[in-house]
Amino acid sequence: MSVHLTRRDALKLLGVSSAGAALGCRADAPPAGRSPAARSPAAEAGRAGHDAVLSVAPLQTPWQTEDPFLFCMHHLDRFPAGNAVMGPPRASLAGRRLGNDFGGRDGWNMYHGDRVPGFPRHPHRGFETITVVRQGLLDHSDSLGATARFGEGDVQWLTAGAGIQHAEMFPLVRETAGNPLEFFQIWLNLPAARKMVEPHFSMLWAPTVPTLDVDDEVGQRTRVTVVAGSFAGTPAAAAPPASYASEPGAHVTLLTLELQAGAHFTLPAATRGTARTLYFYEGREMRVGGRRVPASRAVRLAPEAEVDLVASAGPAAAVLLGGRPIGEPVARRGPFVMNTPQEIRQAFSDYQRTQFGGWPWPSPEPVHPRPEGRFALRPDGRIERPA
Secondary structure, three states, X not given: OEEEEEHHHHHHHHOOOOOOOOOXXXXXXXXXXXXXXXXXXXXXXXXXXXXXXXXXXXXXXXXOOOOOEEEEEEEEEEEOOOOOOOOOOHHHHOOOOOOOEOOOHHHOOOEOOOOOOEEEEEEEEOEEEEEEEEEOEEEEEEOOOOEEEEEOOOEEEEEOOOOEEEEEEOOOOOOOOOEEEEEEEEEEEOOHHHOOOOOEEEEEOHHHOOEEEEEOOOOOEEEEEEEEOEEOOEEXXXXXXXXXXXXXXXXXXXXXXXXXXXXXXXXXXXXXXXXXXXXXXXXXXXXXXXXXXXXXXXXEEOOOOOEEEEOEOEOEEEEEEXXXXXXXXXEXXXXXXXXXXXXXXXXXXXXXXHHHHOOOOOOOOOOOOOOOOOEEEOOOOOEEOOO
């Protein structure tokens, strides 16, 4: 769903006041389990003289997010042409640590895959994964019986809840050309009251994910994709029913921003009690609230200030994450995120005993046939495809 607005139109819709739309989000508190006082001096360097900018810090891998988010990983792999099994040519695998390849050799990784890149069968409990694909294709399969091939602007939102297994594989479907893949995976925490909900598989196809083109006064464009929350009166597609993002007052927001060179864009003020972080991940420089921000920076933003963004040195891209903090203890180990160490031990015990429903697929790293397009098989047997 695409909408075109001028900057003036967008500001009118937003009300351009501190009581503006509830876009504010928190990904700028310290990592889960850390006190705000634990922020490093370097991260505090951006405070003085810029009311909208609380701090600027280099981007780490994965991106350090804040309550209610657990982390964000930006994947950009320039995969080669695929072989007969939709993996890379055998010669390209020489010297790699197959099953644990994160070295970025030749511009791509095998991750935990042996033949096809990706993340074979693994469990989760106590949080949600949001996978936003900018280009390329992913093959998903899970213990609910759901499976899908998605990409090219699609979003998958998986509530792990009480426990699920899934596989995320990256088939190299093109045999005579490269297979670039770019996506974000964000982990969103669940509050204690929702950690043991029934798992839920959601697909948000690209045509249902709102995209707004906002032109500034001289016609330079910013493209805003609304994955969660809302922008300029346009709400995102509905989050899963038990998601923290579906809780009234949580104000979970996930926006991607693409600014043309020289574009001016205004983020509206946020609701009091929320906070937000802008992750500037692509481009040479951006002006944020009047402050010069170099490439690859996380910028913590004051919740109740409008923030002017300028792509001051060529095109720029950023992600805005946030939401009202859950404010509960976080215990995490590997694929499980709970509130106490005892609950983590119980998660491992439950997984060993139940396998979270078992694995209905013939392989731990299933991929779909090369000619298959984008589709989803729901746990109830329904098949759907993007419009």
